[in-house]
Amino acid sequence: MQNKNFCRRFIIKQKQEGKMSQLKISSALVFIFVIMTAIAADDQSQRFLNELKMLNRIFIGPASDEHKAEAKKFHTRAMESHKQKKYLESEKFWYLAAKLDPRWVEPFFNLACSTALQGKHEVALEYLEIALNMDRNKVVPWARNDSDLAGLKKNAKYIRLVEKFDPKNHWVMELLGKTFVYEIRDSWNTERREIRLYADGSMDVKGGSSDTVPCDYTYTGGKWSIQGEGLAIIIYRKGGCADGRGPVANSVTYHPVSKDQFLQMFSGSRIGVPSYSGDDVKK
The missing domain is CATH 2.40.128 (Lipocalin)
Structure with a gap:
């Protein structure tokens, strides 16, 4: 918000000094809106990740049947949004599914997919690591074969994680x-x-x-x-x-x-x- 206010003050000052035309001002405002929307989305993704990391770490027992049922509903909605390439929306629904059932591995892996497709690679890798810790037998094949993670395949951390958690390398x-x-x-x-x-x-x-x-x-x-x-x-x-x-x-x-x-x-x-x-x- 502070960045947004600074940009607005800068544009107003430039206009007052006669350095910007109305057309340029309109273009600048559109640019600011796009940038600030992206920043807000990044902040939301990080907030989701931080909350789910904590829940996954401290949540010991299984979720209640009611929470599991609600989590599956959000998972279904997320899948529909994901197919329509509405990745911000699918991220939100998978976040809600994981929040309701923090021991269910699918939402965490799918959050890695949706954030990877948004270009948020560091967030995606953290979700992937959580999922690998939860069930490496399932997640290693998913990570290797899911095209949603194609943008991560050459990332050194991705390569290290998949190799580390490959069941054949477990003690x-x-x-x-x-x-x-x-x-x-x-x-x-x-x-x-x-x-x-x-x-x-x-x-x-x-x-x-x-x-x-x-x-x-x-x-x-x-x-x-x-x-x-x-x-x-x-x-x-x-x-x-x-x-x-x-x-x-x-x-x-x-x-x-x-x-x-x-x-x-x-x-x-x-x-x-x-x-x-x-x-x-x-x-």
């Missing part, structure tokens, strides 16, 4: 097919887990708690997925407790954020020497 790939053994032994309980991860996201899990005090349970399998730089691991189990607490929880979850943390969780022993079978894994 978990070094661990697939190997068996990790983790034992807990103390005066009242002995627990042993043997786990093996496979490329399709499945897991073999054997073992459980061998004592009846306080609880006796058996592992029945599990699944894993890449989550940002780390993993989300769910191990299923069944059994009960001898002290009247009833059945144990049917699953236990882990979120190792690095290869070292994974090895600390699943390769070693609380008492005795670390136990690992398979190829040597460097820590």
